[in-house]
Amino acid sequence: MHQEVAMKVVIIGGVAGGATAATRLRRLDEHAEIVMLDKGLHVSFSNCSLPFRLSGAVDATDKLVMMTPQAFAARYAIDARTMSEATAIDRAAHTVHVRNLADGSEYDESYDKLILSPGAAAVIPPIDGIDGADVFPVKTVVDVDRLHTFLTSRGARRVSVVGGGFIGVEVAVNLAEAGYQVSLVEAAPQILATFDHDMVQILHKAMVDHGVDLIVGDQVSRFDGDDMTLASGRVVGGDAVVMAVGIRPNTAIAAAAGLDVTDRGLIRTDADYRTADPDIYAIGDAIEVTNALTGRPMALQLAGPAQKQARQVADHICGRTVRNTGYLGSNCIRVFDWNAAGTGLTAAQCEREGLRYDYAYVIPQDKVSLMPDASPLHLKLIFEVPTGRVLGAQAIGKGDAVKRMDVVATAIKFGATVDDLRDLELCYAPPFSNAKDPVNMAALVAGNLLDGDFRQVHVDQARGLVESGATIIDVRDPTAFQAGHLKGAVNIPLAQLRDRLDEVPRDRTVYLNCMTSQTSYTAIRLLQGHGFTNVVNMAGSMLGISLYEWFTDRTTGREPIVTGYCG
Amino acid sequence: MHQEVAMKVVIIGGVAGGATAATRLRRLDEHAEIVMLDKGLHVSFSNCSLPFRLSGAVDATDKLVMMTPQAFAARYAIDARTMSEATAIDRAAHTVHVRNLADGSEYDESYDKLILSPGAAAVIPPIDGIDGADVFPVKTVVDVDRLHTFLTSRGARRVSVVGGGFIGVEVAVNLAEAGYQVSLVEAAPQILATFDHDMVQILHKAMVDHGVDLIVGDQVSRFDGDDMTLASGRVVGGDAVVMAVGIRPNTAIAAAAGLDVTDRGLIRTDADYRTADPDIYAIGDAIEVTNALTGRPMALQLAGPAQKQARQVADHICGRTVRNTGYLGSNCIRVFDWNAAGTGLTAAQCEREGLRYDYAYVIPQDKVSLMPDASPLHLKLIFEVPTGRVLGAQAIGKGDAVKRMDVVATAIKFGATVDDLRDLELCYAPPFSNAKDPVNMAALVAGNLLDGDFRQVHVDQARGLVESGATIIDVRDPTAFQAGHLKGAVNIPLAQLRDRLDEVPRDRTVYLNCMTSQTSYTAIRLLQGHGFTNVVNMAGSMLGISLYEWFTDRTTGREPIVTGYCG
Missing domain, CATH: 3.40.250.10 (Rhodanese-like domain)
Structure with missing residues (x-):
């Protein structure tokens, strides 16, 4: 029989970070009491997959929900509570005040350790006339279900997407694939800020080639029903509006509890993702992380890092130490038949950081050109001058762009130089690559530049x-x-x-x-x-x-x- | 005007290594005299693509030839001579004796530096009755053209492939895809020794599932025409025989010239691929290389390493130093709808080397399981005990197995441990991976094993x-x-x-x-x-x-x- 008093951990937020922390905790401690609170209807859904419901690639909404509270209870003895909003933290008393959104009841839940994984909410900007428009965020299963149901039940044909980040672009792509006439409006001069302005033009063309009405450098100034008038005066008609201009971390209760929250609403943590309160951890979209290349704090809304943080926090609570090595922001997206990926710093970021850098831009075939599906791979490799340290890379092509960026992301973790990339011995057979992989090729060019072989x-x-x-x-x-x-x-x-x-x-x-x-x-x-x-x-x-x-x-x-x- | 006396470099062998060395030399030295000799009909053909001619993926034989002697002359001022066999090296005189196989003439060609890139020849074993069989190697464009012409002109339906290495398997796969009834006979208990016995069973099944009559642990003892009788007594009927049991380095003239050649016929070189004679370099399939993990010499017949060696030799001749970091033997192959890749040591090699090792074997989905084409990825990650140093990995799946092995190959180059692999921040979006990539997943399991969390x-x-x-x-x-x-x-x-x-x-x-x-x-x-x-x-x-x-x-x-x- 287990005699110790069981530890009690409360987790606020039950999606990527929260659910991962909960199950890792259970695997490390069979006797801990684990309570996971989420204000939404679901825990543990695939938020990254939400846009794919719109094209039908995910063919039923309920498939997006990976684990029910019942399954958490049965398999992991985790008390997962949906519709349960944490409204306040009493740090002295070690309690969380919870409101049950289903029945309006309220109660305090005590904790020994508290994990904040509250995520972020879609920003709905106060644009003239927005209240009269059919505006949809795409952040939860409920959101995407509402949107999908609205579009199909109303026989909508034209959808306006506002915001050209990952979610906006993925929604636009999936809607276009489903046959909708899609307009995408982005205020910046380009979509997807994780790609440099030169590289992203390939994706701009891909969007247009596939029928998306892509408008950059413009923004919505007024809604008339679902029609939008832009700052330029241009009018974009639509039957529904997807709002994906940005997200706001759900950190009001963290701030109210006196934890350290930045101007952008991000919670500050130590290397083990502990907040200023040693019994409170914070992970996921709501925290500030460290950029592994610059050492500077940054926001990072990605599922992989959230899961890493979740595991590290569970380990730390159970007395295991894990080193926090910072983040690169490795990312990828499919834009119709194009695959795009990036890691590390963009040239634009290097510029802002005042780094001395240059870059190679190569366009080899992604595999032996004799293969029927060979296609050009656009690869930009950014390196520090004069050290040759690899700072980042972006790849876009119809072939395996992601593979090449995973390779660069791996190399950067070890502080690689372009000479290291040149020497990499990657897998080669004609259906997969060339004897010189595009990564090798880019590194050779970068090395030649550093050697002063050409300008x-x-x-x-x-x-x-x-x-x-x-x-x-x-x-x-x-x-x-x-x-x-x-x-x-x-x-x-x-x-x-x-x-x-x-x-x-x-x-x-x-x-x-x-x-x-x-x-x-x-x-x-x-x-x-x-x-x-x-x-x-x-x-x-x-x-x-x-x-x-x-x-x-x-x-x-x-x-x-x-x-x-x-x- | 350039006043120095131009250096003269002679290269024996004009395929992967030779052609790469020649063009890199030209880019480094516009005035060098470069002579490239090949005894075959072609230089610079895609030897790795030869099997793909048989399925029609490469739809014309002449596409396999990437550069003609005329193009070498016009674009690179390289004197590429086909049908020109180097028959002897006079090291004292710094000459190569050449026989023109077209007209029978012979001559001496002088050199300042000589690069041996002679490749290897297919072994045709002296099996009873082999002279009466229609036996084809698949090493050159001429070989594959002969085979393709034979099969199509004779209306052949059944092809026996002897040998289950990369070439044998790729030939079998491409022939089966072209509709031939294919038998593959391999003497060892498995095909593809670069995969461990456990992993390769997946490929054994893939071969059978796609109609290949796969016979392992048996060998040909007699031919009667194109029918083979095996050691087991089994008779395998066929209309043609592809012989792919192994290759023999073309190093007789190197040995005859007194260079250091191993019992297996491989030329020994120093770190800069110089033979015992400082004016003679050797590269490619004909040399012994260093295993980056064990530090031991090994044979390695792969195009990527050959090209790296070629470039390094050209650099060295032109006074540039490049570090030789050894080789992992990263490799990959498509077997029908399965992709298979590996890097570093297999468990079998670890066993032979007497290393203390263990391995994780995980089978996650290659991408988010909601995606319509998600499929299990079988990943074996081999690590040293108790250090956790990554020794090798193999991945097989219908999804992107190669990507994961490129990541591991990259990590191994930096001496990675499984904890390093756990921390890798790879690109994630639902069509490409999971928030925890299979590499992360395997590393987590490996870490748990090292931590003694489970057996x-x-x-x-x-x-x-x-x-x-x-x-x-x-x-x-x-x-x-x-x-x-x-x-x-x-x-x-x-x-x-x-x-x-x-x-x-x-x-x-x-x-x-x-x-x-x-x-x-x-x-x-x-x-x-x-x-x-x-x-x-x-x-x-x-x-x-x-x-x-x-x-x-x-x-x-x-x-x-x-x-x-x-x-």
């Missing part, structure tokens, strides 16, 4: 070069050149270059391009071998530049810098 | 336990139990276990199982919390054990230990 300009510099009449030599074969090239570029195929050296100016900077900048790199080395010190590679070349330019050309009607888009 | 037996121990009447408790729900369970197992669902503790014996070892060993682990922790010290988890449980047993049951007719196979 480059980036895709976002191409327009300025074309418009200023810079000397651009395209080294592809004439047929490829004819199909589309940078305006003003001169065609000297690589195979003719040694015989036509006298056509390459020596008195001004000469920019070399091709399809993906790999052949132009060879041309650069060739020319340098003949004494040219004035040659610069155009990273990304026609494929990268075409994709970079396409969406803005299309939406602004500006003059294209290419005679024909590639890719 | 386990492996899938290859299940039969002994069942046959000896061990006490096995299956903690799944009754419907799952009824569909198939270990013979003699008792069913106590996890949800009832706390109420039925008195049914669990305390006087003997009790083995817990379920579908994938995750629920049984929870049961183990529950029972340990109630003082049971006699409980052991069955790693892999019903899904792992079913797949482990299926092929041998089927081919030997032995009594199954399960009442119904799962998975």
Whole structure:
């Protein structure tokens, strides 16, 4: 018989972090009393899967609920209570005040240890006329069920999505796949801030290619029913509005209890996710975490980190020490037939952090080009100058972009340099990769840059070069050149270059391009071998530049810098 | 004008390693004279893609040739000579003796630096009657063209493949996909020695499921035409025979020149891939490399390492130093709709090396189980005891097995422990993974094992336990139990276990199982919390054990230990 007095742990919030903490606690301590409170109708649902209900990929709403309170009780002896809102914490008394939303009753629940995993709520901004619109957040099973039921029962055809973060984009994609006519409005100049402005243009095009009316750099100023008038004056008609402009941490009771909460509403914790009160832990979307690369605090609303924190807290409560190694923010998203992933810092973040950095942008095939489904993989590898330390990466392609970012995320955890990435020995067979994986390839280019083997300009510099009449030599074969090239570029195929050296100016900077900048790199080395010190590679070349330019050309009607888009 | 005397480099072998060395050399030195000799009809073909010609995935043989001698000349000023066999090296004179196989002429080619990238030849064993059979190796474009032409022109229907290594299996798979009736004969008890015996059973079943007549532990003793009689007496009929039993390094001229060649015919090199002669380098399938984990020499016939060696040699010749960090042997293969990958040491290798090791075997879903194409991923993670250093891993599934092995391969390069793998922050969205990636999951189990949180037996121990009447408790729900369970197992669902503790014996070892060993682990922790010290988890449980047993049951007719196979 077990004789000790059992420990009692109360957990506020029963989704990703809360449910993980509860079950790990049970596995570590069969005798602890574990109470899990959630104000919603469900605990333990797959919040990341909510958007997939809208396309039918998840074909029934109740499948989104992974464990019922009954299952928590039977399998884990966990007292999971839904519709149970924690309204206050009495730290001195070690109690949580709970309101039963089903019957209105209230009570105090005592705890030895308290875990706050309250998550965050969708922000519904006070826009003119919003009360008259059919506005839906997508944060809970109830939310997505309401939206799905509304759309199907009303025969809605047009849905406006406001906000281009992960949830907004996933909702837009899934609704478009279900046949709805979708508009997506994002106030920033781009969707998905985890991707740099250059890379995300590929996804902008993917959205448009699949029928989404994508509007960036604009915002809703007024609703008339479900129609929206934007700041630009543009009117976007719709039958329903999904609001995904952001989330607000549910940390009011933490603040009211005198715990340390930041201006952004995030709870501050120590390395073991303990708040200022040693008997109260906090995890998940509601806390501030440490960026593993910069050492600085950051918000991070991702399920993987929440689960790691949950496990670490359960371990700590049970006397086990786990090292908190910080977070990279590794992330991924499917945008129709494109896969996109990133890890570590973006170039934009490096800029804001004042880091000295550069990046390689390569576009190799994701597998042996002979394979029927081979496709270009756009990979941006960001590294510190002059150390070569890997700071981050982004990959977008129809093939396995996520794999490459998982590899980089793994390497970054060990403080990898680009030379380390070059040396990685990754799995290769023609259906899966190339003998040089795209990660190796990007690292080779990065190493060449660090070695000073060549200089480059980036895709976002191409327009300025074309418009200023810079000397651009395209080294592809004439047929490829004819199909589309940078305006003003001169065609000297690589195979003719040694015989036509006298056509390459020596008195001004000469920019070399091709399809993906790999052949132009060879041309650069060739020319340098003949004494040219004035040659610069155009990273990304026609494929990268075409994709970079396409969406803005299309939406602004500006003059294209290419005679024909590639890719 | 360039005034120095240009360096002259001769390369023997113009496929993976040779062609890479040649082009890297050119990029580093525009003025070097580069001569690349190959005795075959082609240089620079995709040898890894050869089997894919047979299914039609590669729809024309000439697509396998990536660069012609003309293209090497025009783009890289490389003198690539096909049908040019190097027959001797005169180290003192710094010349290679070359025979032109097209016209029979012979000449000496001088070099400053010589790179040996001769590859290896298919072994055609002297089996009785082999001269009367239609025997095809698959090592070159000419080989696969001959085979493809033979099969299609003769209307062949049945093909026998001898040898179950990568080439043999890929040929068998591609031929089966093309509609041929394929038999595969392997002398060892399993195909693909890079996978452990437990894991490879999944691929054995995949082969049979897709109609391949797979015969292991048997070998050809006689040919009668294209029919084979095996050592067991079994006769395998066929219209053609693919011989893929092994390869022999083409190192006779290296040995004849007095370079250091091992008993297995592999050239020994220093860390920069220089042979005993400082002006002669050697790379690719023909050399011995260093295992990064054991520090011991090994053979490694993989394209990725060959390309790395090629680049390093070119760099070294041009005065750049690159560190040789050894090799893991990361590998992957598609076997019909299954993807399989591995890196580092197998458990069998650990055993041979006398290492103290253990392994976790987990079978999580490869992505969120709600996604329509989610499927189990079988992942074996091998680690050193008691350090937790990761020694190797294997993954097999219909989903992204390769990604997970790339992650482990990356981690191993940094000397990772299982705790490092646990902490990895990999990309997560429902179409790509779970919040805990299978790699994290395997690492958590491995950590629990190292912490002594529970004990386990492996899938290859299940039969002994069942046959000896061990006490096995299956903690799944009754419907799952009824569909198939270990013979003699008792069913106590996890949800009832706390109420039925008195049914669990305390006087003997009790083995817990379920579908994938995750629920049984929870049961183990529950029972340990109630003082049971006699409980052991069955790693892999019903899904792992079913797949482990299926092929041998089927081919030997032995009594199954399960009442119904799962998975």
